[in-house]
Amino acid sequence: MTAGLVGAALALSLAAPARAGETPTAPATPETATASVTPTAPTAPASSAGWQLTPTGTDVRFRGLAAVDRRTAWAAGSRGTVLRTTDAGRTWRNVSPPGGEGLELRDVEAFDARRAVVLAIGEGEASRLLRTEDGGATWTETFRNTDPRAFYDCVTFLDRRHGLALSDPVDGRFRVLATRDGGRSWHVLPDSGMPPALPGEAGFAASGQCLITADRGGNDVWFATGGAATARVFHSADRGRTWTVTDSPVPAGDPARGVFALAFRDRHHGLAVGGDYRTGQPSPRAAAVTADGGRTWTPAATPPPAYRSGAAWLPRAKGAALAVGPTGTDLTRDGGRTWRTVDTGSYDTVDCAPDGGCWASGEKGRVARLARH
Template sequence: MRKIVLFTFLISLFSCKEQKVNQDIKPIQAKLPTKSFTNVQLREIHSDAISIRAIVLDSNQLWFAGSNGKYGAIDLMTQKMFRGRIAKDTLHPEFRSIAKTKDAVFVLSVANPALLYRISNDKKVVQLVYEEKNEKVFYDSMQFLDDSFGVAMGDPISDCLNIITTTDGGNTWQKIPCEKLPKAGEGEAAFAASNTNVMLRNNKIIIVSGGKKARCFVSEDKGNTWNVYETPIVQGKTMTGIFTADFYDENIGFIAGGDYEKQEDNSNNKAITNDGGKTWQLVGQNTGFGYASCVQFVPNTKGKALVCLGGTGLHYSSDSGKTWKKMLDDKDLYTLRFQNDSVAYAAGKNKIVKLSFQ
């Protein structure tokens, strides 16, 4: 959504620094299948004048895309950095979505014109594979299910969410016609906060919305038919609703968001499902984080452990979101992905960091 602040900066020097935070946080008294985190170490691995809301991990490589046409990759073993920049005529796109197949990385811009680029694994070929011109176009999120099927979604252009798919590994993209999609409500859209509005599990597509409505759209046949389910997340204003979601598997999912204009408000901003998005239950009322930018399940925890970034810092839960512990005050991290069950990478305003949970 356009109202999230964009950043335009000058290039700054690469830096790498480490700090240990919250060493004295007591363990959360909840039973985990594996272990409960008590602190986190943060190490900055990249610094630049860039706003990053889209990262993807590929083995020992982290790809990122952000503001001012910038994208790049970091070798997580050697710290070797690759930087690129895309221009279309005089435009340097704002990238908020990124996705990976075995052959290439795809980056998708917000706003008009929407530009979707394919970047070869060797980083030598950058190809525009989809372009959409419309004064209302604004893409929020993109994911691949496998090396063939991918989905990107955006705000409504007419009376439905704007959804495109690929079945050939991202070489070509097709728009799902509005007559095959559920009607969007008045003022219903999405937020390009962390590339977490779309999730693909088996043949299921799960999409979440925000604004004056906060709903969950589910297709169990790769977009041919859809069901829409209500959620209890705060809604009714332009900057309210679901900003982020994650599904541990096909059934267990978590949504978070809130009111972007009331970032400390931690009521009606988090909910969980155990039936694939059909029904949702509020959890963690009046506790934990306020406005949420990105939520992710911790791997290998049977859907019990979660980490959330947002306007009140980084929070951790070991009991399916019922209780939360703040582990970082940093409000400038927007998106996060786990490499394994104790290491994650996060990005945001001018930086990418490694997070080691203990």
């Protein structure tokens, strides 16, 4: 697929043009830690898939990403780093929680340019949730895990008040936190409605997309697993109180393999992507699709050629979606049945806003926005 054809395909999906940013040129310094970062010079052109790198001014890895709209996005990553842009990526402001340099942030859920919740992962007290209501000027820790057996992987919100966070199994069942006040407080849900976990089964904190909803305001939630003999997808139709589970065709059978990300465009049509995250390992059948809310899954006829850790539906394009991973970006135009690589840049996660603003982020401070041609 040529650059022109890819640009045309994405332009059909996303209507209005927008300005693009430039590439980062140097790691952040203490002097830029609380200020907007301005690039010194552009160093890379737009990629064939329409991704244009923006000047984050840091070299941390961003596995957490929240697209608010075409101009506004949040990124969360290693060393407790949180960045926010409100000018389509031309500048990023470092709004990291003070004293959080030891935190490994893997997910961020943003309601707008001022309110967001970030998840720090790890065993025991390393797993935390923090919330800001002033664009990151101040943060409040609203949950700190005190159970050494728990390890939280992802967080999602059904609306501005109701959200869930997922932990790996405790006492043989996945643990779920819930909030009813926008992330200001959290409580553990009873596990009586959760099917037993398989030996070795866990979630992957690779992209903030192991636990997802379809559209905010609904009741449906899904989470994906790997590590066990079978990669599975769990579904709740009542906001996390009870769950069903089904096998997926994405290969597992190893702690490094399984479903790493889910994306649903509505409560029926969904995508699952994953594979084996180890460099150089094959990832056959690394994608699957469902048309019945996750009750059954069908392997993609032409899956991505390698491990993919993130996925997002393109707004206003019924069957178009993107999948990203360390070796590239793939595009589907037929609802996930066939995929084609359109970019070879490294990204860990991707997110699209309702107005068509799409963003991707990953290693070495990479955050990009999707350019329209």
